[in-house]
Amino acid sequence: QELPEMVLLKFFRPENTPVPARPTPEQLSNLIKTSLHYPESFNHSFQQKSLCLVPVTLLLSNCSQAVVDVMIDLRHKTASPEALEIHGSFTWLGQTQYKLQLKSQEVYSLQLKACFVHTGVYNLGTPRVFAKLADQVTLFETSQQNSMPALIIINNI
Numbered sequence: 001q002e003l004p005e006m007v008l009l010k011f012f013r014p015e016n017t018p019v020p021a022r023p024t025p026e027q028l029s030n031l032i033k034t035s036l037h038y039p040e041s042f043n044h045s046f047q048q049k050s051l052c053l054v055p056v057t058l059l060l061s062n063c064s065q066a067v068v069d070v071m072i073d074l075r076h077k078t079a080s081p082e083a084l085e086i087h088g089s090f091t092w093l094g095q096t097q098y099k100l101q102l103k104s105q106e107v108y109s110l111q112l113k114a115c116f117v118h119t120g121v122y123n124l125g126t127p128r129v130f131a132k133l134a135d136q137v138t139l140f141e142t143s144q145q146n147s148m149p150a151l152i153i154i155n156n157i
Helices: 081-087
Strands: 032-037 041-044 052-062 068-073 091-093 097-102 107-116 120-123 128-133 151-156
Touching: 032 128, 041 052, 052 068, 052 097, 052 151, 097 107, 107 120
Parallel strands: 041 151
Antiparallel strands: 032 052, 052 107, 068 097, 068 128, 091 107, 120 151
């Protein structure tokens, strides 16, 4: 009985096989794009009601192909006195921290309320957004790029 002919198996790997690279800090700081939607100016009668509440929508867009854990912190205050002189101080009402998870390319809309006690020009761009890839075990999220100042004018009527 004849033995079957032995054939050598060749294993080869294409040279351009992508090796999963760790995202750079710059890539990690651009996982989530944020935008604030609010009226440019808001009229309120402070004589009738001392607190002026303005609805603000924070839109979060996952720019990556991965699932991303997101943390939003509204407790951030502008520390510089010049910024307070120009924009004044206001408060976010309700919950001050949010944790959520966004799927690949998902857009999430978060409804917020800003509270003002007098007229002026205010910068609503204070929410800090942190993100990390959901499958990465890291102790901290990467701060996301902050957009331009988001100015609102509060008028007394």
